[in-house]
Amino acid sequence: AAELVTLGETMALLAAPRVGLLRHMHSLDLSVAGAESNLAIGVSRLGRRAAWLSRVGDDEFGRLVTATIRAEGVAVYAAVDGTAPTGLMVKERRTDTATRVQYYRSGSAASRLSPSDVDESLVRAARVLHVTGITPALSGTARDAVHAAVEAARGAGVAVSLDLNYRAALWDAATAGAELRELVARADIVFATGPEARLVVSGDDEAALAAELAKLGPRQVLVKRGSRGVVGLLDGTGYDLPAKPVRAVDPVGAGDAFASAYLTEWIGGTAPEGCLHAATVAGAFAVTVPGDWEGLPSRAELDLLGADSDDDVQ
Ligand code: ATP
Incomplete structure (x- = not known):
């Protein structure tokens, strides 16, 4: 059975x-994008069994989506x-660093x-x-569907x-x-950026936001700060970790990479410092490549960039 669903x-x-x-543009590059499948791929690459539930259309794009995610070792349950x-x-890449995204997803499968x-x-x-x-x-x-899944998880x-x-x-x-x-109150582990946290609670800085989110119920709260690292409040203990210095080419996907490594380590019983360290390394990996999920690290690569003596991937 999958360890992460x-x-x-x-x-x-x-x-x-x-x-x-x-x-x-004379052509566009075809790939797939989705935060939850990014996360599942990240977990799979790090060696844990992941499953992804969804729906796709009966079309070539749907077959591309399921084939791509399956090829990464994720169990796909897509109607x-x-x-x-x-x-x-x-x-669209409007400038070297500014991307614009447009969705054609309303009414999608x-x-x-x-x-x-x-x-x-x-x-x-x-x-x-x-x-x-x-x-x-x-x-x-x-x-x-989200609430049904959450209640099933909580009940078990x-x-x-x-x-x-x-x-x-x-x-x-x-x-x-x-x-x-509502969802934060039902969650055990919460990932947010500062601005996202402010949709739910108020606080002067990331540590205060994490504390306010934790008051709603979750025992593990991670407030991410991009290239400035992350603040964590894990079972009542506060953590503050800097990011790994890397040359960022595409910030998108860092959050999913971060969460995938954190959850993988947590499943493996790693101590909080180790979970945060792996997550930070995976986040750094994700910003070094243009795609959202293509740069997600394997376990061996995690060790490579994670080694304190040498931050360069040779
Ligand atoms: P996304 O852009 O995917 O939505 P996010 O906004 O959810 O990401 P971020 O705070 O950007 O999340 O990134 C999550 C983690 O990834 C950070 O806490 C940090 O450890 C790492 N990270 C993000 N950006 C960089 C960067 N430029 N250099 C190094 N590490 C980074």
């Missing part, structure tokens, strides 16, 4: 190969919906996720259920991990804040 939408990704307006398309995401797509026996047999703030924003039934003593992952294109801050607050 997650659910969510993965889209086909059409990415501009160079800087400029989309209309001037094929013959009446709705696989969602699309288009990525995955937006029709519902509680009947949640294999509760799979969830109950896992060590961790990981959900994000993206899925409840997709539709009412997708929100219900399976740890619930939540990445707030706010997507402004999908819902407004007030609606998101109310929903995320």
Whole structure:
């Protein structure tokens, strides 16, 4: 059985190969994108069994999504919906560092996720259920699916991990804040950035935000600060870890990489410092390559960049 189960939408990704307006591109690079599948791939590459639940359209993009995730060793449970398309995401590179994202996902197959797509026996047999703030924003039934999975996990003593992952294109801050607050209260492990945490609680800095989030219930709270590292409040103990200095080419995907390594280590029984260290190294790996998940490290690579004596991957 899978040690980590997650659910969510993965889209086909059409990415501009160079800087400029989309209309001037002669071709787009085809890949896949989805926070939850990124996380599952990260866990799989680090050597733990991961499962991903979703829906895809009966189309080439859907087959690309499932084939790509399967090829990374993740167990894929994706219903094929013959009446709705696989969602699309288009990525434009407007400047060297600024990317613009456009979704074609409303009404997608995955937006029709519902509680009947949640294999509760799979969830109950896992060590961790990981959900994000993206899925409840997709539709009412997708929100219900998240809650069904969370309740199945809680009922079986399976740890619930939540990445707030706010997507402004999908819902407004007030609606998101109310929903995320409910989910935080049901989670054991919470990942957030400072601005995401502020949708739910208030606080002067990341440590204060972590403390406020922990008051809602979760025993492990991680507030991420990009190139400035992370603040953690883990079973009542505060941690503050700097990021690994690397040359960042694409910041997207750092959060998923961070969470995947943290959860992998936690499943393995690693002490808090070790979980945070592995997560920090994986986050650094993710920003060194253009794709969202392609740069996710294997266990051997984690040790390579993680070695204190030498931060360069040769
Ligand atoms: P995403 O851009 O994927 O949504 P996020 O905003 O959720 O990411 P970040 O805070 O950007 O999360 O990154 C998570 C972790 O990854 C950080 O805490 C840090 O350890 C690492 N990280 C992020 N950016 C960098 C960077 N430029 N250099 C080194 N490490 C980084």
